[in-house]
Amino acid sequence: MIQETAANTKQAGPVRVRIAPSPTGDPHVGTAYIGLLNYVFAKQRGGRFVLRIEDTDRSRFVASSEQMIFDALHWTGLEWDEGPDVGGPHGPYRQSERTEIYREYCDKLLESGHAYRAFETAEELDAERKAQMGAKQPPKYNGPSRRYTQEQVDTALAGSKPYTIRLRVPQGDAGVGTASTTFRDELRGDITFDHFNVDDQVLMKSDGFPTYHLANVVDDHLMGITDVIRAEEWISSTPKHVLLYQAFGWDLPRFWHMPLLRNIDKSKISKRKNPVSLVYYRQAGFLPQALLNFLGLMGGGMAQPTEQEIVSKGLDTRLIDIFSLMEMVERFDFKRISLGGPVFDLVKLKWMNSEYLRALDAEAFFQAMRATVFSDAYLRAIAPLVQTRIETLGQFGDLTDFFFKDDVMPAPELFVPKKRTLEETLLFATEMLPVLEAADWTPTSIDAGLRELLTAKEWSVKEAFGLLRVILTGKTASPPLLESLVVFGKARSLNRVRRFLEQQKRFQASANRK
RNA sequence: GGCGCUAUGGUGUAACUGGUUAACACGUCGCCCUCUCAAGGCGAAGAGUUCGGGUUCGAGCCCCGAUAGCGCUACCA
Numbered sequence: 001m002i003q004e005t006a007a008n009t010k011q012a013g014p015v016r017v018r019i020a021p022s023p024t025g026d027p028h029v030g031t032a033y034i035g036l037l038n039y040v041f042a043k044q045r046g047g048r049f050v051l052r053i054e055d056t057d058r059s060r061f062v063a064s065s066e067q068m069i070f071d072a073l074h075w076t077g078l079e080w081d082e083g084p085d086v087g088g089p090h091g092p093y094r095q096s097e098r099t100e101i102y103r104e105y106c107d108k109l110l111e112s113g114h115a116y117r118a119f120e121t122a123e124e125l126d127a128e129r130k131a132q133m134g135a136k137q138p139p140k141y142n143g144p145s146r147r148y149t150q151e152q153v154d155t156a157l158a159g160s161k162p163y164t165i166r167l168r169v170p171q172g173d174a175g176v177g178t179a180s181t182t183f184r185d186e187l188r189g190d191i192t193f194d195h196f197n198v199d200d201q202v203l204m205k206s207d208g209f210p211t212y213h214l215a216n217v218v219d220d221h222l223m224g225i226t227d228v229i230r231a232e233e234w235i236s237s238t239p240k241h242v243l244l245y246q247a248f249g250w251d252l253p254r255f256w257h258m259p260l261l262r263n264i265d266k267s268k269i270s271k272r273k274n275p276v277s278l279v280y281y282r283q284a285g286f287l288p289q290a291l292l293n294f295l296g297l298m299g300g301g302m303a304q305p306t307e308q309e310i311v312s313k314g315l316d317t318r319l320i321d322i323f324s325l326m327e328m329v330e331r332f333d334f335k336r337i338s339l340g341g342p343v344f345d346l347v348k349l350k351w352m353n354s355e356y357l358r359a360l361d362a363e364a365f366f367q368a369m370r371a372t373v374f375s376d377a378y379l380r381a382i383a384p385l386v387q388t389r390i391e392t393l394g395q396f397g398d399l400t401d402f403f404f405k406d407d408v409m410p411a412p413e414l415f416v417p418k419k420r421t422l423e424e425t426l427l428f429a430t431e432m433l434p435v436l437e438a439a440d441w442t443p444t445s446i447d448a449g450l451r452e453l454l455t456a457k458e459w460s461v462k463e464a465f466g467l468l469r470v471i472l473t474g475k476t477a478s479p480p481l482l483e484s485l486v487v488f489g490k491a492r493s494l495n496r497v498r499r500f501l502e503q504q505k506r507f508q509a510s511a512n513r514k
Numbered sequence: 515g516g517c518g519c520u521a522u523g524g525u526g527u528a529a530c531u532g533g534u535u536a537a538c539a540c541g542u543c544g545c546c547c548u549c550u551c552a553a554g555g556c557g558a559a560g561a562g563u564u565c566g567g568g569u570u571c572g573a574g575c576c577c578c579g580a581u582a583g584c585g586c587u588a589c590c591a
Binding site for chain 1: 518521537552586588590
């Protein structure tokens with residue numbers, strides 16, 4: 001029986017931890033959550049906190065995303081010691097700049113037989129996967145390439161067939177249950193996966209870029225990461241990572257898998273059901289300290305004072321949940337983290353933010369407003385939209401109120417076009433959402449997407465733009481819609497549309513009940 | 515479907531190595547304060563700890579088994 005145990009990790013020197021966001025869109029609140037935990041972990045132990053950009057997926061790459069991640073993370077106050085923008089001794093910290101390194105390590109795996117070239121096409125793999133699922137088998141790679149002789153490989157190579165490189169997961173000779181990998185999760189204890197359920201993961205894609213699994217293991221090792229603190233969704237792929245460490249003959253880091261932030265319905269937090277963009281929280285006027293404080297509450301970790309302490313020290317129970325980043329570094333206990341997925345409760349976050357807002361002195365509060373809702377940049381962007389539309393400066397607010405509101409709640413008589421029903425209109429609004437999501441948030445891009453949709457659905461330009469105008473502004477007349485959307489920001493605009501849809505769904509539900 | 519993880523009021527968490535009527539915060543409701551609304555003060559409702567067995571004088575904490583939720587199941591991360 002091949003029992004791959006992964007219990008011994010050699011640890012010397014200060015801890016090193018990292019977060020590794022992907023530049024595939026807006027910076028995510030989950031990144032801030034995991035970032036916070038990593039930061040606190042490092043600070044508690046006098047270690048280093050590293051930021052690494054995992055931009056190995058060319059198809060999902062969004063050019064503007066990386067800078068947004070830097071900005072948003074800097075905004076939170078979670079400063080990193082090493083990263084693409086601040087440098088460090090283990091760079092480069094951008095995976096797209098490390099492709100030769102992965103190539104080199106991948107070759108080693110090829111030589112040692114821990115990996116092999118796979119020449120199957122995406123279509124072939126797809127067909128096989130479907131067949132396996134139909135037969136109620138775990139979908140796994142099982143192509144002929146795994147058993148190719150050197151000769152066959154050479155022939156395929158000579159024919160310059162595109163290929164991927166896959167991890168050769170050792171299968172026990174005696175079948176199911178005879179090969180497995182066990183690793184230790186610091187919060188859960190040992191977790192075992194039978195190799196029957198571990199796929200021959202693609203390590204190197206046919207475009208020459210590594211997958212997360214390879215890049216992450218190679219980088220974590222090369223960057224001296226001692227503790228991998230990441231989200232729970234990675235547990236299932238950890239055996240592959242362990243197998244890689246072992247194939248390279250490297251010591252394992254410790255693994256700490258954190259519970260996943262959840263929507264109200266307990267599913268993994270997602271933009272469809274919750275604002276998840278850090279840009280949104282910033283623009284909507286949440287204070288970073290409040291956000292971090294709230295995130296620090298998720299999953300426990302902060303020891304609550306006992307009843308006796310409350311009484312003896314005369315603590316105000318109302319302030320029990322309020323603590324600073326520094327206090328977290330002092331008191332946060334990773335072993336206390338509770339493993340049930342915490343619901344990201346916007347209501348409590350707002351309460352907490354209000355506590356922080358009230359605690360500001362008058363000047364600081366004023367400055368906070370200036371920095372967000374009334375920043376020069378924001379006003380400067382809005383000004384040209386209204387200059388030709390007002391007679392006195394005093395009318396500014398009449399035209400631009402929606403730029404400064406958290407929510408607008410238009411009535412159906414405003415947003416339903418004359419020749420459409422409420423149902424049709426809501427359906428169209430629903431279909432607008434993915435179109436807006438896909439836009440790169442310039443007037444041209446939004447315009448193109450919208451026009452494509454309205455043409456397909458046989459809506460007039462007037463109807464479609466009118467609808468979106470009312471959803472965004474709450475009014476039938478407004479400054480130019482596309483420019484307004486751009487100025488208001490993608491995160492907030494999308495949130496407004498989503499909230500509109502939710503509101504209407506609720507109205508309909510309650511109307512149906514009557 | 516398979517594998518894995520998880521399980522305390524609506525939500526986030528407490529409950530020391532098993533020991534009283536399961537605590538705190540958010541939210542909800544009521545009252546007070548008040549020109550309004552917040553804030554603040556006071557109070558209330560809301561869980562018998564997913565369910566079923568077992569061990570024990572005693573189980574939210576230990577054991578077994580179910581169930582449910584979630585995650586993964588990509589040439590995404």
